[in-house]
Amino acid sequence: MLYNNGQTMTLKAPGGQRVKVRLEVNAKARRLIIRLDERRREAVAIAPSQRQMEAAVAFAAERVDWISSRLQHLPEIVRFEEGAIFNYRGAPCQITGEGEGRLAKLSAGDPQVLYVPGDPETIHLRVERYLKKQARADLTRAVKRHTDTLGVEYKGISVKDTRSRWGSCTSDGQLSFSWRLIMAPPAVLDYVAAHECAHLKEMNHSNKFWALVGKCCPDWKRQRSWLRVHGVELQAAGE
Structure with a gap:
């Protein structure tokens, strides 16, 4: 056949x-x-x-x-819609279409509340746009910190919706990350940034590579374990 x-x-x-x-x-x-x-x-x-x-x-x-x-055994899909609760930087966050103006706004609380005023039909697009923007900002800060620590340079950062990788590094210094990392605890996002920055020096997973990761992120093993266990939950959000 x-x-x-x-x-x-x-x-x-x-x-x-x-x-x-x-x-x-x-x-x-x-x-x-x-x-x-x-x-x-x-x-x-x-x-x-x-x-x-x-x-x-x-x-x-x-x-x-x-x-x-x-x-x-996959987790339930969490859709970005009115009243939905998802994790933002590792803590519960509830979506509401209420609010004034046109820009999404985050309010502290338990849970946090993300205000995304506008057309209810496109609320998922505005939530995703907000999360991508925050992911890029957090990853950029983390990358700058880790490249300074390692004494290396990068060419650029892109944020995508990848399914098989949380991050990647090309031989010419281009770094790419999944925007879904913004839903994970900050330490997990930081680990992935450290991982890709280490590839700027070692394009492999040798002992030298992991030593570089450890220099940037001493508890990288714990963060990697979290991602292996909970990564499916990050992928299940946002439909």
């Missing part, structure tokens, strides 16, 4: 559950990979080439029970 890049298929788990699997080709992948797309509630089977697409389907079928279990 011929399978196409981007095609979605349905597999049946032993318990009877139906599991959606999207097929993707990624030339950078060194082997067959299965990952979860938390926001679409489906798995992604990744093949290094089109020729290995059939093998990717078989690979997913062999692991359909595991995929089904993981999908069933």
